[in-house]
Amino acid sequence: MCYTIPGQVKKIKDRIATIEYFGEQKTAINELDDLKIGDYIYAQGGFVIKKIPEAEALSILTVWKETFFELQELDLRLSRVGMEKYGVNKKLSFILDKALENMLLKEADLLYLLDLEDKKELALLFKTANFLRQKHLSNSCCVHGIIEFSNYCSQNCQYCGIAASNKEIKRYRMTEEEIYDAAKQAIEKYGFQTLVLQSGEDSTYSAETLCEIVKTIKERWSVLIFISCGEVGLAGLKKLYQAGARGLLMRFETSNQKIYRQIHPGRTLDSRIKHLEEAFRLGYLIITGGLIGLPGQTRRDILNDLLLAKKLHTEMYTFGPFLPHPGTPLAKSPHPEVKDVLKTLAIARLFDPINAKILVTTGFETLHPKAREEGLMAGTNSVMLNVTPHQFSKNYSIYPNRAHNQESIQKQINTTLSILRGMGRAPTDLGVSLDSPLP
Numbered sequence: 261m262c263y264t265i266p267g268q269v270k271k272i273k274d275r276i277a278t279i280e281y282f283g284e285q286k287t288a289i290n291e292l293d294d295l296k297i298g299d300y301i302y303a304q305g306g307f308v309i310k311k312i313p314e315a316e317a318l319s320i321l322t323v324w325k326e327t328f329f330e331l332q333e334l335d336l337r338l339s340r341v342g343m344e345k346y347g348v349n350k351k352l353s354f355i356l357d358k359a360l361e362n363m364l365l366k367e368a369d370l371l372y373l374l375d376l377e378d379k380k381e382l383a384l385l386f387k388t389a390n391f392l393r394q395k396h397l398s399n400s401c402c403v404h405g406i407i408e409f410s411n412y413c414s415q416n417c418q419y420c421g422i423a424a425s426n427k428e429i430k431r432y433r434m435t436e437e438e439i440y441d442a443a444k445q446a447i448e449k450y451g452f453q454t455l456v457l458q459s460g461e462d463s464t465y466s467a468e469t470l471c472e473i474v475k476t477i478k479e480r481w482s483v484l485i486f487i488s489c490g491e492v493g494l495a496g497l498k499k500l501y502q503a504g505a506r507g508l509l510m511r512f513e514t515s516n517q518k519i520y521r522q523i524h525p526g527r528t529l530d531s532r533i534k535h536l537e538e539a540f541r542l543g544y545l546i547i548t549g550g551l552i553g554l555p556g557q558t559r560r561d562i563l564n565d566l567l568l569a570k571k572l573h574t575e576m577y578t579f580g581p582f583l584p585h586p587g588t589p590l591a592k593s594p595h596p597e598v599k600d601v602l603k604t605l606a607i608a609r610l611f612d613p614i615n616a617k618i619l620v621t622t623g624f625e626t627l628h629p630k631a632r633e634e635g636l637m638a639g640t641n642s643v644m645l646n647v648t649p650h651q652f653s654k655n656y657s658i659y660p661n662r663a664h665n666q667e668s669i670q671k672q673i674n675t676t677l678s679i680l681r682g683m684g685r686a687p688t689d690l691g692v693s694l695d696s697p698l699p
């Protein structure tokens with residue numbers, strides 16, 4: 261199974277390659293020495309990741325071509341905003357019209373949207389977000405794989421089930437060979453082109469070991485690697501970039517200093533932000549966001565979270581619900597409502613419409629069985645599938661009853677593809693933003 265459509269190189273200027281996909285041109289950063297005009301390639305996250313033989317590319321494109329335009333047509337049809345707008349209050353109509361006309365929404369507008377409760381009004385907000393997603397990013401949807409290689413963690417985040425203080429869970433560390441086996445399966449058997457390597461903050465894997473793992477995977481396969489191992493230090497970030505990592509998945513969790521301090525003993529929001537800023541400066545693609553529904557969090561905090569994510573040059577927004585874990589100090593705090601999560605995702609699309617990838621998180625799927633279907637129709641365009649072997653992933657219990665926890669990779673792929681197909685989306689990663697600084 262392939263998660264990217266091959267494109268043909270039309271132009272190369274310095275490190276930027278122009279790639280054509282069924283008549284549409286996109287740009288990507290090229291790090292291959294021998295790339296030539298006319299080559300067929302796969303791009304992921306704005307990077308050319310590998311060349312593929314022409315014959316193979318053409319045969320994949322022939323299969324795709326049949327469905328590609330059909331899917332686009334279906335997506336377009338489903339994303340139209342029509343009569344629903346009549347009868348809606350003037351203020352909402354005015355704000356949504358501004359968004360549809362690519363005008364920048366003011367903070368007051370965004371707060372107004374965050375306060376919406378009425379079902380019909382919310383439905384219109386979600387439709388508008390979906391329209392903007394379609395207009396700017398067409399029907400592509402990122403499907404990345406994630407390997408959770410250790411659930412040891414030295415930190416005590418008050419909401420997290422794998423926090424050091426939780427003695428109730430079985431801890432595991434995957435060996436380097438086990439990580440390579442999982443990567444091999446995800447890449448060779450299932451066709452993933454981007455892998456996220458995630459763990460708790462586990463110093464057993466030194467920066468050198470992590471670099472070795474990234475380097476080995478990059479040597480063996482042409483994939484895009486994102487790291488998600490907490491605060492690895494600014495020097496660690498640099499080394500990991502040199503080793504070949506190109507994305508950093510790290511939420512700032514909340515932009516509210518007071519809440520941040522309360523739930524992250526011994527840690528500061530400033531340090532987290534410094535990591536994210538440094539990572540961007542080094543050339544990493546940034547995936548960040550926060551938890552929705554933390555105790556004491558207000559709508560204004562959520563708006564500040566969205567603003568901070570944008571300020572940090574987020575390539576992919578990851579906002580998911582706080583889910584109380586019984587083995588944590590926040591066990592008794594309530595989770596947010598489904599509509600509050602959907603609202604945040606839709607508003608993220610409205611205020612960063614053009615390039616943003618917005619993730620439907622597994623946390624949201626755990627809160628709501630229809631999270632993917634509804635999230636993808638409310639402005640989002642990314643999902644992550646868990647490719648960690650089951651004997652490990654069952655213990656990666658950051659929150660209870662994680663969705664898809666014991667589902668085979670094949671089953672996850674089948675359901676994802678069937679959901680995407682039903683709404684005219686293609687599991688590709690063609691969206692390329694040139695906002696990132698060149699490494």
Ligand code: 5AD
Pocket residue numbers: 419420421510511513550551580581582583584585623658659
């Ligand atoms: N509920 C929801 N998300 C959680 N995470 C950790 N614990 C929880 C929880 N109880 C998320 C954090 C972290 C990511 C890896 O998992 O936001 O960034």
